[in-house]
Amino acid sequence: MADPSSYVNHDRDVDQALIALKKGCQLLKYSRKGRPKFRSFRLSRDETTLLWLSHGEEKSLKLSTVSRLLPGQRTAVFRRYLRPEKDYLSFSLIYHNGDRSLDLICKDKAETEVWFTGLKSLIRKNHNKQARSEVPEIHDSDIFSTGRPSTASLEFIPNNNNRRGRTSLDLGPRNNSPTPFRDSDVAPERISMLRPSTDGFRISISSAPSCSSGGSGGPDDIESLGDVYVWGEVWSDGISSSYNGTMNSKTVRTDVLIPRPLESNVVLDVHQIACGIRHISLVTRQGEVFTWGEEAGGRLGHGIQVDVSRPKLVEFLALTNIDFVACGEYHTCAVSTAGDLFTWGDGIHNVGLLGHGSDLSHWIPKRVSGPVEGLQVLSVACGTWHSALATANGKLFTFGDGAFGVLGHGDRESVSYPKEVKMLSGLKTMKVACGVWHTVAIVEVINQTSTSVSSRKLFTWGDGDKNRLGHGNKETYLIPTCVSSLIDYNFQQIACGNTLTVALTTSGHVFTMGGTSHGQLGSSNSDGKLPCLVQDRLVGEFVEEIASGDHHVAVLTSRNEVFTWGKGSNGRLGHGDTEDRKTPTLVEALKERHVKSISCGSNFTSSICIHKWVSGADQSVCSGCRQPFGFTRKRHNCYNCGLVHCHACSSKKALKAALAPTPGKPHRVCDACYAKLKAGGDNSNAANRYNTTPSAVRPVRETRSSRIILTPKTEPVKYSEVRSSRSESSIVRSSQVPALQQLKDVAFPSSLSAIQNAFKPNSTSRRGGSPPHSSGFSRSVVDNLKKTSGKINQEMTKLQSQVRKLKQKCDSQGIEIQRLRKTAREASELAIRHSSKHKAATEVMKSVAEHLRELKEKLPPEVSKCEAFESMNSQAEAYLNASEAAETSQDTTLSENSQDQNIEEHPSSSNGGAMMSQEPSNTTNINPHPSDSRPPAEASSSPSKSGGKELIEQFEPGVYVTYVLHKNGGKIFRRVRFSKRRFDEHQAEEWWNSKKDRMLKSYSHQVSSSGPMATESVPTPTSVQPPSSPTQPNSDDQEGGLKISS
Template sequence: MLIWYTGKVEKQLSLNQVSKILPGQRTAIFQRYPRPDKEFQSFSLIYGHRSLDLICKDKDEAEAWFVGLKALISRWNCERWVIETKDAKISDTTAKNIEGDSQLAFPFYGSDTIKKDFQNADAHEGNGFGNIFSDVICTGQDRCRISAGSISNSSSLSSGGADTSSGRASAVDNSVRVSYSSAVSSSSYGSGDDFDSLGDVLIWGKGVGAYASNTSGNLHDLRSDTFSPKALESTFLLDIRSIACGSEHLVLVTRQGEIYSWGEESGGRLGHGVDADVCHPKLISVLSGINIESAAYGEFHTCAVSFCGDLYTWGDGTHCSGVLGHGNDTSHWIPKKVYGPLEGLRISSVSCGPWHTAIVTSLGQLFTLGDGIFGALGHGDRLNTNIPREVGSLKGMRVLRAACGAWHTAAIAEVVDFLDPAAAAKLFTWGDGDKGQLGHADREARLVPACVVSLLEPSFCLVACGHDTTVALTTSGQLYTMGSNAFGQLGNPKSDGKLPTVVGGIISSSFIEEIACGSHHISVLTSKAEVYTWGRGENGRLGHGDSVDRNTPTLVEALNDKHVKSVVCGADFTAALCLHKCASGLDQSACSACHLQFSFRRKRHNCYNCGLVFCKACSSRKSTKASLAPNSFNPYRVCDECYTKLCTVVDVKNLKNSGLLEGNPHQLSREATDPDKSLRSRLSKLLTCGPMLNTHRVTASFLYLTPDT
């Protein structure tokens, strides 16, 4: 039972009457009385012929209520919950049923209930709902193509041009998987089973031993190549939303909008204000409270986009010819907001090359800045620019995506054919064409964007660039490559790279959802959550357990048992974001640790921190810090690995409270250092002060097979 007050009048709603829960402001009442500034704090409960429309006081409260109500409602609904994409309107049947009176309630603002007639409950076509409780909606079709993460809306190129793109909904699945990174994000696609899952990061390749290790010490001493995916260990338990990789550095964005960076410092690219390497993820304190959505790494600089659409940059401005966009060549060791021509515009995505940056706005404009020696900026000259400058030849088109290589740039823009009113997304390339990376059948440079004429027929949704390679993905799932084939990175041994070539082989029957480029290697993610890599294999960057080059797509078998949500490439290494998914005991016949088969005597037990299933010997300890425990005051069973991690967090917290860790230049996030600041804890706190939900039912909804206490 949901109970709330309008003034002094108590009102109730039985949750078994609720047929649907909709995130954002999607009902007719919200369309009639929009609050765009509260979009990410809103959701609606559909019951019978009416709806209850709610606006929470902040994003965290909205997330907690959404998760809790979804868990309770699902007990009375056999069907699994699906959050619709922005283009998938509420069905005709639902629209007919949701006619009548609706209550627009503002329980956290003390407003009276407003009763109005429904016209219909169709979702507004312009609403994107990428990052539903974390974003102000932008119109246009670029949002509907954005999938996990991720890296959310960013692209990242590292040393030599490692660019990452993430993209669009699968053509065979119109539903949206709730993101690994956010309980209420639609940045990835699939079923509602992924709801509120935490994200695990696995990395492999050159020197990643220094990034994945939980050991303190000198960064250079910890460097070691990793030839197979290795789980990222951290001193603190971070609720990871997305990751971006550079050449020898990484950045994480959490679900709470905080951003962490670590790795080798050079020119201020880590953003901590000090010239020192960092072994573990470290909060960029200057951006605390700004709520970061995505980040992108260049060779010497870093960019971050906030949920409000503001762009922040930092790093070496001298080395990169004013690539930071602040109107000068000055380096910035801490993040600084970019103004100038971008003021008043909302940034939707950014891509970094080693020497230049490409910025896409929500209106479809493309801005570039940095070094223009090979024409990579697309302004018709070879001049450098230290402020964002719009690419004039693409005015009148809607740019959906952009990617930066080392000395070339690629973009996907919608072109309107007057003979065919439907807009088609075409591939444009410009800059250095010495290796054929522009796809124009020659090796000439282009100073302005030129449409790849051999690819006029297909419509594109994703593009990524390596050092001298371009990769483009069509809406039908076909992958085209062009450029250098020195290490087999085109995926076709017979290709000379001058013209775009379709990548076939083992992935020809798969539907590709995401693509990423390192300097000389490529990684893709399919709709079946399979990861394929090919190209240069040195340092183990392909993840096949060796350093052998591959000239055709090869499955990363080490990830077969993982639910991969996103893949991203650094210059010489690769990272994957996987669902840290709770497993039902009915789905596992063996212990997740010792792999011994369960039997009449060897019973199943759930870990209340990671949610996996273990035998008693591998999960004999208990902790009060388990993130999935229904009661934070009682100890609950956890596996041995989680117990060790939780104890480490508690020890660090105690040291910090005792003053032994004073002098740390950055303020650690409370949610990062305290496991109690999890979704479960926020929900429990809300249940004590918000509308009076049945706490017994909330507890039951988070229990697993065996309620060991």
């Protein structure tokens, strides 16, 4: 027995194809006279007639008169302008008992598959009706018997909303009853191509309607197809390249300033759309759920961590008819037509975010049970950290994070499962909306004056910051509280932003409350403390629907006009710029569209518009600039999309136009198609540089047909035949990058061999008018090709291995370079600090030397010529000379190191020898040169410019002396330091004045006058330096020091 799910998928595929046929597209039509022309074809709403426009008039073909659907170019009309390279894109409708044919060519394989699937289903249905009309009596057992392929089945899914009602009648041909329409009427390869798969095929068509401006859709516009328009920060396809040259697709965010049609790989007949922070979800009229955007924690519901730039079916809900969806920041909720609630996404951020009683993430939809088991959920609203739902009996349930009392249970506790709001028990909750930290609900209450009259009042609770609750204060409300200032109004819809609340009354008036930072209240005179009525452009308008983003608002009026206001960054308002609007402003780009619904995300907006058909008026104006055609403004067809444009809008030419008569010749395309084809060509060229074989080893042979030399497991590649002027042809491998056209990819997840067989051109033995085929490749040629391919694969493997090794080596060298740069940067910073300290010390010594010279001039000769004074003067001069010599030596060393690129981890600090010191841990080093920590009683040494070593020892508790140990054993005083814990500035001054003579004697008398350091025996006392902050936080005695330097 066949799998029942395959029939469900097959029915869904047929529904998708019929929707695409009803939306219509441009096809190349052959006729008995003249050259092929572009015509707009579509299926009538009752699915009985094929309609198209020709010379401003609407032509039609009753599908009941069609006897056969013939693939390929087999008719006499096709042979007038035979194009073998388009054979697999061509088909003919044979009608009037085989006397006439309607011959068409599609843009690509996807579009061909759509038309073939839809037309085959409709023609078979018509023939089944004719067969039944010939039978006088049909019993129930004959109609509803077991075995789906050979019986008729009736499926009816009721719904309260008539737009969602779905009736599907599929009467397949009985095996024991003849029918004029046989499977043999369709080529075998087409039949294999139409086999249902587990996932079903996806019809690639943009939801953009064909350009039209005039004409009504008919009396049943409410049943028209829904197209999606988006603007703001939206997702689109991008191309990224890896190090080995392969081209990978990725999702990128782009700013769209005006509404544009949503690009989709599936046919979308949209019923409802919901926007989150970084993702979007929609429900089709067939009850299917599609999501796309940035994946995080499974909020898209596809079960994988991959961003999606276009709507993708949530396969796990394929067998469930969904009626409503809502999007939060990290999770998504859906309500089925049976009233079941499904949630999925990231439940790790907060306990109970998904309502399953745990904090686990669910990457696929899971039904919520617990307290809502057996209850029918009508609607659900998602905030950032909590959710709320309303049931058919009027109860309100909330779950998620309970901060700020946002759940309405009278506390701030989080709840991991749906819990009823007891405060509203006994009342009927009609609508609910969730912000980040506040919740709003419309509750039906009974008037006290009359028990038979009810009214819908506004209740808010949660965080009252920015006055978003409408109670006139910023207090937090833990339970639902009625907005007293709006007690006189009845409400029908509500929406929440970040710090914003929007409410719509039953009389079509809009009230806003909350923050005013970007003008999102829609009234420049309001401070947001109390609800304000939005007027200005909305005066006299009846608003039917409202939506709110983080900081912007959109409304839909009864005249199908959209007004937006608030923050304008990313183009979320749809006015063509990023400016803020403080009052309602009409979205001009949607003025000619019949808008049915609107929705707002954090920084983007979307709308559902009724699909408009191509009318005769559309052929009289340019599809791009909308200017009418005339004597000077000629009309031209785009050879890629088929629409009519003027010369200014279609002056460019492209080689790979989908409907080009001659593939090797450039043809006129519109500006939009030119940009898409150019982008696709650039990506294709980049990919082919690494994927195609070199031209030097590619065999050149004359071929007369398109042949695909692929095994069933090989990826299918599109080939087209390009004929030159010398009747020679070559196989050209087309781009594997999807072309950005109106119809794109059809995905068959079953076998690839079926696709290969499906689109292989028919042999000439089955068509008398086609040229004869060549005998094919000989075995020797195939063997040579295999050998060549094997050698190339081996060479490619070696090259890829070398590339990987080089990349690893490059990465390791890059890491080493970064480490060395960091070390060099640290050394440079350390050198700068040392240099600044050295310069300061040199300036001090210069000042001391200058002061000594002044004293020498002022003092009497017997004093100025004494041994002590001369010694101090000599020491100062020696220090200055040593400092100059050190600077010269340091400059030479740095220059040599720079030339040799010798980067050292710890640069030398040997400049300024007389002032170099290793300081104890209990003092602050304010010497111009670095020092290392030492214990107080421990001596440390460093080289001195005068030939000795500098040592530090404790002279008294809290007093540390730095001296130079000469080669002959003498001690030369350098400086003294005082501990901050024992001395302040005044005490250090007193100690120096009282004990300096004793200290100087103990460090100067040991140097003989005959030694080279005899002139340095007497230091020059200087003023006490002020205390400094500690710089040795790890020492046992954390204190700075007062320093006296010689």
